[in-house]
Amino acid sequence: xxxADDVADIAKAADKLDDAADAAKALDKAKVPKLEPPIKKExxxxxxxxxxxxxxxxxxxxxxxxxxxHHHMPCQAAGNKGGxxxxxxxxxxxxxxxxxxxxxxxxxxxxxxxxTLIEQGKFREAFEMDIQDIREKFGDKYDxxxxxxxxxxx
Numbered sequence: 001x002x003x004a005d006d007v008a009d010i011a012k013a014a015d016k017l018d019d020a021a022d023a024a025k026a027l028d029k030a031k032v033p034k035l036e037p038p039i040k041k042e043x044x045x046x047x048x049x050x051x052x053x054x055x056x057x058x059x060x061x062x063x064x065x066x067x068x069x070h071h072h073m074p075c076q077a078a079g080n081k082g083g084x085x086x087x088x089x090x091x092x093x094x095x096x097x098x099x100x101x102x103x104x105x106x107x108x109x110x111x112x113x114x115x116t117l118i119e120q121g122k123f124r125e126a127f128e129m130d131i132q133d134i135r136e137k138f139g140d141k142y143d144x145x146x147x148x149x150x151x152x153x154x
Contacts, residue, residue, distance in 0.1 A: 043089075046148030050083030065092055071134075073149060074126040075100035077111035078118050086127075086153055088145035099133045127153070 043053045054068035070087040072080045077100070080086060095101060099110045110129070117126040134142050 044148065045142075045145035046088045046150070047086070047152035048083065049085050049087040052087060052089050054089045059092060068092060069095045071095050071098060071130075072100075073130040073146075074114040074118065074123070075111050075130070077108075078114035078126060086149055088142060088149050090142060090145070094138055094141075097137055098130070100130070 044051055045053070049070050049072065052070055054066070054070060056066045056068070059065045059067050068089050069092045071090045072085050072087045074080050074086075076085065090098075096104075100107055100114070114126040114129060117123070117129075131146055134146070
């Protein structure tokens with residue numbers, strides 16, 4: 001009886017091998033679609049504040065400062081506020097050098113000038129102030145972000 005059981009076990013194993021070989025042949029013949037790499041999403045650098053991408057990791061040596069921030073154009077103090085306000089993504093160290101940044105010398109006057117222009121219906125002039133400020137300080141570094149923001153404003 002033991003030999004009969006062994007023969008039966010061997011026969012079952014052989015059937016499994018045949019099934020596995022058939023499966024391998026079927027896979028070889030099957031047309032498997034080529035997998036394309038995932039589409040890389042382009043980083044959104046200019047547009048509505050809420051839609052922008054930025055590196056929110058903490059900057060080296062800083063406790064609460066991210067690597068990148070959003071820079072409202074025109075500034076928030078001029079009325080361009082909230083998630084729907086127009087902005088660009090900037091390195092935080094550059095953002096701090098902009099004319100409208102926080103309470104740096106001259107920032108309040110700059111912000112007030114933008115607010116006045118907007119109240120007079122001269123939004124584009126207020127916006128151009130920021131473009132000029134950024135280009136004077138950083139050259140063409142933020143041109144793509146500015147271009148995206150200009151498209152968003154249209």
